[in-house]
Amino acid sequence: MKVTIVGTGYVGLVTGACLAEIGNDVFCVDVDPRKIDILNNGGVPIHEPGLQEMLRRTRAAGRIQFSTDVKASVEHGDIQYIAVGTPPDEDGSADLQYVLAAARNIGKYSNGFKVIVDKSTVPVGTALQVKKVVDEELKTRGLEGSDKHRFSVVSNPEFLKEGAAVDDFMRPDRIVIGIDDDYAGNLAREKMKRLYAPFNRNHERTLHMDVRSAEFTKYAANAMLATRISFMNDLSNLADTVGADIESVRRGIGSDPRIGYHFLYAGCGYGGSCFPKDVQALVQTARENGHTLRILEAVEAVNHDQKEVLVNKIVKRMGEDLRGRTFAVWGLAFKPNTDDMREASSRRIIEALLQRGATVRGYDPVAREEAGRVFALDLADRPEDLKRLQFVNTQQDALTGADALVIVTEWKEFKSPDFWHLKSALKTPVIFDGRNLYEPEAMAEMGIDYFAIGRPHAELDRSDSN
Template sequence: MKVTIVGTGYVGLVTGACLAEIGNDVFCVDVDPRKIEILNNGGVPIHEPGLQEMLRRTRAAGRIQFSTDVKASVEHGDIQFIAVGTPPDEDGSADLQYVLAAARNIGKYSNGFKVIVDKSTVPVGTALQVGRVVAEELKARGLDGSDKHGFSVVSNPEFLKEGAAVDDFMRPDRIVIGIDDDHAGQIAREKMKRLYAPFNRNHERTLYMDVRSAEFTKYAANAMLATRISFMNDLSNLADTVGADIEAVRRGIGSDPRIGYHFLYAGCGYGGSCFPKDVQALAQTARENGHTLRILEAVEAVNDDQKEVLVNKIVRRMGEDLRGRTFAVWGLAFKPNTDDMREASSRRMIEALLKRGASVQAYDPVARDEAERVFALDLADRAEDMKRLHFVKTQQDALTNADALVIVTEWKEFKSPDFAHLKGALKAPVIFDGRNLYEPEAMAELGIDYYAIGRPHVELDSNGSRH
């Protein structure tokens, strides 16, 4: 099938590559010539495991192309995926300017019946706005919207985890399609059924529903996952106070099949491109419709506070004035297997350390370049602070002569380090662990002063007994 992907960001690029992998003829368009140049030269503007190899295969087979030519992109695809950004506006609502601009272009250059697929995460009612914009452009061209020049707007939200997006797309747990129950909708349903048929061969994964419910489903899913994270983070702070171990609590409640273990890990707050903006957007949608999602507003507030937890632990241990102190930081991306720095906990934490006069030696196996770009913007008016932030090439480089280690992202290479080397490299054996990678008792036995999230701080007496 001929498919067009509007937007070569995280969602668009993965969607385009995977649809080309299964044999479709895919045209990816973007208004950013830098991205298109990178892609046409064999590069990938984002880090996602397996994506570059898939793009290499599909490009060599001639099943995917990249261009800034909007007219050609509209003329190419019977199915037009809109996969552009929907950044948060000042009030937290989703900014739809890029979605509607894409819709306007489709109406302007449409050369036949188009299935217009909202792949971007958009609030309830967006499909209706997209349809109006397309209809306006068709009318301006003197086209009546009949089957020959008609269209149907479909909601097909993505459920891709950064770091596992290719696998998620190729082996989906569900495919949600929101579609109108009219003549154009029936045409669109058949085309979408054919497009996704290769993913349904073992068993049917497609859930058909009305468009508004599909739009709502995406936000509801991310809001539920964010709620679980903030719930555990809130409990972890109480566990710190009462002396409980949040990891034991996690195992205790996760063993209940009604609850399960997913997204129950306490840490230093969620980030990325989805959870923060989707929670805000759903809460704003509620306010616009005269409702207050009290739980969701608490979820956001807890997450905002949680990004200060590591700094608070550091201050309690080392004092408010951190001038002359150097901290090793392991992990900058908001999660492993990505270079995404959007809403990353490391940003707030590092800025807070620098503000207190500390120096930071930061390491991330993938996100270094993106982190340098982001912090250059974040600290544009804090030149003196920027001088004390150093991005290093190895995790060992980060440790050298540092007063303590701070772990922010749970990359696999951090899970089993050489603790003897770690102790020797640090000025003092102190670890502040924002992802609970190690066992407090084991750290105490190694002579490491270890502070985790919602886990007891263990000290051993001269006889090796816990006290």
């Protein structure tokens, strides 16, 4: 099938590559010529495991192309995916300008029946806005009501985890499709059924529903996951106070099949491109409709405060004035297996350390370049702080001579370091662990002063401490 993907960001690029992998003829369009140049030269503008290899295969097979030619992209695909960004507006609502611009272009250049698929995360009612914009453009062209230029707007939200997006797309646990029940909708349903048939061969994964319910489902899913994280983070702070171990609590409640273990890890707050903005957007949608989502407002507030918890532990242990102190920071991206720095906890933590006069050496396996770009913007009006921030090439480069280690992202390579080497590299054997990677008792036995999230602080074994 001929498919067009509007937007070569995270969602669009993964969607395009995976649809090309299963044999479709995919045309990816973007208004950013820099991205298109990178892709046409064999590069990938984002880090996602398995994506570059898939793009190499599909490009070699001639099943995927990249261009800035909007007219050609509309004419190419019977199915037009809109996969552009929906950044938060000042009030937290989703900014739909890029979605509606894509819709306008589809109406402007439409050359036949089109299935317009909203893949971007959008508020309830967006499909209706997209339909209105396309209708306006067809009317301008004198084609309103033309049988040849019929179209249907479909909601097909993505459920991709950064760091596992290719696998999530190729082996989905569900495919949500919202389509209006009319003549054009019935044609669209058949096309979408054919497109997704390869993913339904073992068993039917597609959930059909009305468009508004499909739009709502995406926000509801992310809001539930964010709620579980904030719930555990809130409990972790109480565990700190009463002397309980949040890891024991997690295992205790996760063993209940009604609860399960997923998204129950306490830490230093969630980030990324989805949870923060989707929670905000759903809260704002409620406000616009005269409702208050009290639980989600609390989820957002807890997450905001959680990003300061690790800083508070550092200040309590090492003092408010951190001038002359150097901190090694392991992990910059908001989660492992990505270079995404959006809403990353490292941004708040590092800025707080710099504000107190500290020097920071940050290390991340893949996010170093992106972190440099982001912090240059974040600290543009604080050049003196920026001078005290360095991004290094190895874990060891970050550690040597530092006063303490701060762990922010749970990359696999951080889970089993050489602790004796780590201890000798630091000026003082202190670890502040925002992801609870290690066992407090084991750290104490090695003479490492270890501070985690919601876990008891074990007394050091001084017999072998520095």
